[in-house]
Amino acid sequence: MSAPVTTPEAGRQPTSGLRARIGELIFAGLSLALGVFALVGSFGIRVPESNRVGPTVFPVVVAVILMISAAAVLVGVLRGRFGSPEESEDVDLSHRPDWLTIAKLVGFLVAHLLLIELIGWAFAAAILFGGSAWALGAKRWWVALLVGLGMGLTVQIVFGELLGLSLPLGPALAWLAPLI
């Protein structure tokens, strides 16, 4: 099975279609909006009397950089100059982006941060690891969950208990605290 050697140029699909274009426009538009927000926001910064060069000068410079460059990108995209998606070892650029997987991963991250203080760091980490592996296509979700649990408990004990990072133990492991 000799796969053809792919070079950066090969395997890149021309970015076309309205959908890809709309996404790019939105991103460039948001950057432009950020520039405008930075400019407007700079008027709201209180300037103390004594300062000759106050805390608003640099924000205005930043706002101008953002607005000019975002506008330039926006014009470029409208003229058909699209950005080239980044390459990486595990990325197949001929695939269409899979939004569902991204949503699942972000969902598990949010679940993780909500659960840390409720059930303890190790278990929240197990859920994040197991859930993400499942979302990414791990065949047996329970193996992923067990691996995650093992990893979570190891980090919890080594970094939390032995090295003194204050990772919440959670109700299930609370009995560990007085032991170490």
Add this chain to the structure above:
Amino acid sequence: MDNFNLLLEGFATALRPEYLVFAFLGVLIGTAVGVLPGIGPAMTVALLLPLTMTLDPSAAIITFAGIYYGGMYGGSTTSILLNTPGESASIVTAIEGNKMARMGRGAAALATAAIGSFVAGTIATLGLTLLAPTLAALAVQLGPADYVALIVIAFITVGALLGNSVWRGMVSLGIGLFIGLMGTDSLSGQQRYTLGVPQLADGVDVVLVAVGLFAVGEALYVASMLRTGKVDVIPLTKGWRSWMTKDDWKRSWKPWLRGTAIGFPIGTIPAGGADVATFLSYAAEKKLSKNKKQFGRGAIEGVAGPEAANNAAAAGVLVPLLTLGLPTTATAAIILSAFQSYGIQPGPQLFANQPALVWALIASLYIGNVILIVLNLPLVGIWVKLLQIPRPYLYAGILTFAAFGAYALNFAVADIVVLVIIGVAGYFMRRYGYPIAPLVIGLILGPMAEKRLRLALQLSQGDLTTLVTQPFAATAYAVLAVLIGVGLWLRRRQKRFEQRMAEELANAPEEVPDLNR
């Protein structure tokens, strides 16, 4: 010879058994994480930074030096043995090294990369040792306007000259500068862009941004377009003992030295670090080689030179970082914030104020290099195993450790919220071709630039000409103009070169015997 004594004292510190253990662990973990596919040096140092936070400053710095060198080297193993295109810093290594591996010469490719990295790393660290104290002594005399000039150079070269699109780079830089503005202004004590959220009053932590962009953003991006099918690792036929023949040595040693000579200076100037250096070295080797035809089909010179250049540039980057406090790559920006979190401020004062620490760091760079070569070849079997980690587990692990790193900063769940937001932004930046490095550089250098700018203008009573009339600053801007010109020219060349390379590879018939069975 005072510096020599200080260096010896540095060695005395770094060679203490407990610190040797830390250096060893740093190199081991750094290489292991660096070898993992999809993880570049910047992500390696960002992900591993929290692990060092529980150590005392000397141990943390020594560990970190190991992680840095290990992470820089780890990527070459990936690109030689993994049958997919890698990240740009090691892409030229991938062209030749990958071909060599497919011809059953993977061990030779790995060996010339490892030994080349050692030679280049040692010579470049020597260069750092000689250059840094002198430069630091000179840098003490620089005024705020001169610093503004240096930072502007870093902004322009990293923002506009790296990546594919000048304007996208500038947008990325602008976003970084903006995030740097958020929080309390250090000079006037005013809050800026905090939206009344108390958690934002201290600003957004650089580590959080780096981990969010490099780890979460990358994981989401890869997840959205995950390469399916079996992981295609090229097997090493005879193990590492079959490494280099006499002929390989003869063909490698000159490229190692040339790569070092190209990589170190390029690393020291703010011109984009390793990417440019590896490309230039590859082009030079191709031009000078007697076996031009072999290039593109597994020429050992094409691995030896760029790998040496890569590691020499890694050491070169530390020169402006340590002496001026100026990071010129995303990785260096993360290292700077790591130092700051240990309470160390790199810059001209560092050599005067904390000589013991800085010389221990330099000594540990030499030691890290030795550990790197001692570890790398014998452990290659383990690295191959790492390449085969099922991708769902790999990226799940990256996400979990990213969340851990964010949480470990302040033990605040709010930090993970910021992490996720930045991660999603990082996803879209990758998707639409915005480079990540300018954002990180803007974030860390922005506040420094502002402070110096306001200081300069206060000294001059608001006269803007002060920024360009200082002799050093004026020279710096002139150099910048030249750099932009050369940079744009180089980039056009690189693009043409890549295109030609792609065509050549597409046209070349596969003469390589199939060894995957």
